[in-house]
Amino acid sequence: MKQLIFLGALVFVSCASSKFDKVNGVSFVSSGEEVAQHHIDPVLEVQANYAAIMPFGFIQDVDSPELIFNTDRQWYGERREGARQYIEKLHQNGIKVMVKPQIWIWDGKFTGNMKMPSEEEWEKLEASYEDFILLYAEMAEETQSDIFCIGTELKTFVDERPEFWNDLIQKVRTVYNGKVTYAANWDEYEKTPFWADLDYIGVNAYFPLCEKQNPTVETLTKGWQPWKSKMRELAERVDRPVLFTEFGYRSMDFTGKKPWLVDRNQERVNLEAQARATQVLFDEFWNEDWFAGGFVWKWFMQHDQVGGRGDNRFTPQNKPAESVIRRQYAQVKKSSI
Known part of the structure; x- marks a missing residue:
């Protein structure tokens, strides 16, 4: 009888805790230097169990097919050598990793608008992008990284070249044995065709x-409902959990209006709005069984030199939002996902 009670308690604890077995991640920004323990300590202090490592490739314009990557002209953390060192240091500290190679277009143009002018140029881009992704998929396998992301916000590329993406997924699977995802922009994910793969x-x-300008909890909660319903429906339809490959808010007025803005606007700093919006996101999603967790945007290595009370950018570091994240992430320190 005691054994049955004990087993029942275990089942109950397991079911109750499964809601909190989430990816509690930070987007770890690449730097020009090696990562050291004092860079990792703040990640541990915020109770994150995952970090996204983001090597970069560079393209001249939205219609340019040549992708430049893994060169000595890049910052250390943006190329293979540095990404590997970051991953190994994070793993030494018990932090899991998502490898998330990304493209930067000169002048900060939106990657979702990349479109080649001819079949020949498309094929050149595909060959270059495949080399880029497989280089880092192989590195992800070598380092036993936990998740690999095959692309970030590439809507037109995905729409125009579906066969390429189907082939790329299969090629990634041949060299990498972990979990695989794609980081779709908030306005493209519903039409992304390969979620089932x-x-x-x-x-x-x-x-x-x-x-x-200064949204309340009630306003933010209401604003999430239609988006949340659509994500839940998709997750159930394709039988895959939703992972926020990026999430976060600017610490400024109107933070919920256009959360994707990366411009250097002079909107008034509003630390409370950022913290409030972050808490609402946690309240809406982290207890959902169809939701896997996410990676806050963005987390810089030099913790003591970024963010703070005068900063209206995305980082939560040294702001009230950092405390919100710490409280949420502290509910589980190790993810079983």
Whole structure:
């Protein structure tokens, strides 16, 4: 009888805790230097159990097919050598990793608008992009990284070249044995065609929630409902959990209006709005069984030199939002996902 009670308790604990077995991640920004323990300590202090490592490739313009990557002209953390060192240091500290290679277009043009002018140029881009992705998929396998992301916000590329992406997924699977996702922008994920071939529905969660200058919890919560319903329906339809490959808010007025904005606007700093929006996101998603967790955007290595009370950018570091994240992430320190 005691054994049955004990087993029942175990089942109950397991079911109750499964809600909190989430990816509690930070997007670990590449730097020009090696990562050291004092760079990792703040990640541990915020109770993160995952970090996204983001090597970069560079393209001249939205219609340029040549992708430049893994060169000595890049920052250390943006190329293979540095990404590997970051991953190994994070793993030494018990932090799991998502490898998330990304493209940067000169002048900060949106990667979702990349479109080649001819079949020949498309094929050149595909060959270059495949080399880029497989280089880092192989590195992800060598380092036993936990998740690999095959692309970030490449809507037109995905729409125009579906066969390429189907082939790329299969090629990634031949060299990498972990979980695989794609980071779709908030306005593209519903039409991304290959979710059933991946392990997570990856979403960069910059959904517009409201027009208010200083939105309340109630306003932000209401703003999430239509987006949340659509994500739940997709997760159930394709039988894959949603993973926020990026999420976060600017610490400024109107933070819920256009959360994707990366411009250097002079909107008034609003630390409380960022913290409030972050808490609402946690409240809405982290207890959902169809939701896998996410990676806050963005986390810099030099913790003591970034963020703070005068900063209206994305990082939560040294702001009230950092405490919100710590409280949430502390509910589970190790993910079983």
